[in-house]
Amino acid sequence: MFGSNLKRLRLQYYLSMAELSEKLNRKYNTKISTSMISRWENNQTEPRMSYIRIIADFFNVTPGELLDNDFKIKQDKDLNKYADFSNQLQTLMKTNGDSVVSLSEKIGVPYSTVSSWVNGKKMPRNSGIKLLEEHYETHLRHPIIVDFPTYNQKSHNYVHLDFGFPALDYLIDTIPYDYELKKITIPDILLGKYAGDPNIFIGALDDDSMNKVFPKYSSLAYKSFNSVNNLSNNEIVILQEKSDSKESKSISEKIYGKSFVVRRFCNNTQKEEFNFIPESKNPSFREFSYSWKDADKIKVVGKVVAYFVNL
Structure with a gap:
């Protein structure tokens, strides 16, 4: 059905109805309103064929x-991959003061090609990734984006926290003695080399601090450790929220007495500091630096x- 397919595609591109309306009107010189998109997605009306083609x-x-x-949607994995890579590249460029023009000149790649990477239209080939990794002295990684499958296969149980991401040592003094930790079963194929690792926990993202990478209420699998020395660019x-943060109190803080946030890590060698950068469409989420x-x-x-x- 058109409405369901439209909604799935829109969400796959991380677009709100207003953003989709704006992009369609700008690119195709149309007058598609947010309310029209809403009615289509809710199967209240059908668009005319010219709009379907657009x-x-x-x-x-x-x-x-x-x-x-x-x-x-055959493009699901590619679209997610493109969006995540684009966000990583934009973060590196911002941290190092690069523009599309300057990055193009430094790595010897045409402006149009770099622009397509930055805008999430294409992924670089292995040679392009190698150039970027050498230029920024880092490794470009991608989280795994999947749907929970319904078929049977080997799996393990993991501790699942409804809100927030503290490791168990943070929980000992804050949860009631009779609190029963929830478990979730995840097929090994989804966690790869981390399958069965006792230091893997699952937490629910309860804010929009990283909504350019994954949406609110996504379940994140994370490997517990406690030193910045274990991190790669x-x-x-x-991490536990910096004490001088002015962000509103999160659900995890209300439950655990501590607030835990999700950020992209960058070792800024120019300023000799560690940066923890949000990737959100909401500008209220701020960067932490040490x-x-x-x-x-x-x-x-x-x-x-x-x-x-x-989905």
Whole structure:
């Protein structure tokens, strides 16, 4: 059905109805309103064929696929991969003061190609990734984005925390003695080399601090550890919120007495500091920075190794 397919594609691109409306109108010189998109997605009205062709072109599918009840979004993994890589690259460029023009000149890649990486339209080939890794002296990693499968296979149970991400040592003094920790079963194929690791925990993201990478209420699988020395550039990490933060009290803080946040890690060698950077469409989420000499003050909980989104 058109409405369901439209909604799935829109969410796959991390677009609100207003953002989709704006992009369609700007690219195709149309007058598609947010309310029109809402009515289409809720199957209250059907768009005329000219709009279906426009929307199909925007999402790089055929009109027939958009109207097909059995349409499977073949681009899901690629779209997520492109969006995550684009966010990582933009973070590195911002941290190092690079523009598309300057990065293009420094690594010897055409401006149009770098622009397509930055805008999430294409992924670089292995040679391009190698150039970027050498330029930024880092490794470019991607969390695993999957749906929970329904087929049977080997699996393990993991502690699941409804809100927030503290490791068990943070919980000992804060949860009631009779509190029963929840468990969730995850197939080994989804966690790869981390399957069965006793230091893997699952937590529910309860804010929009990283919604350019994964949506609110995603389940994050993270490996517990407690030292910044275990981190590599560009990894997504969970840490205790800096004490001078002015962000509103999170659900995890209300439950555990401590607030835990998710950020992208960057070792800024130019400023000799560690940066923990949000990747959110909401500008109220801020970056945390610690100088190298204050590394012992960073309360790291773990790093994200996979995340799960139910579409």
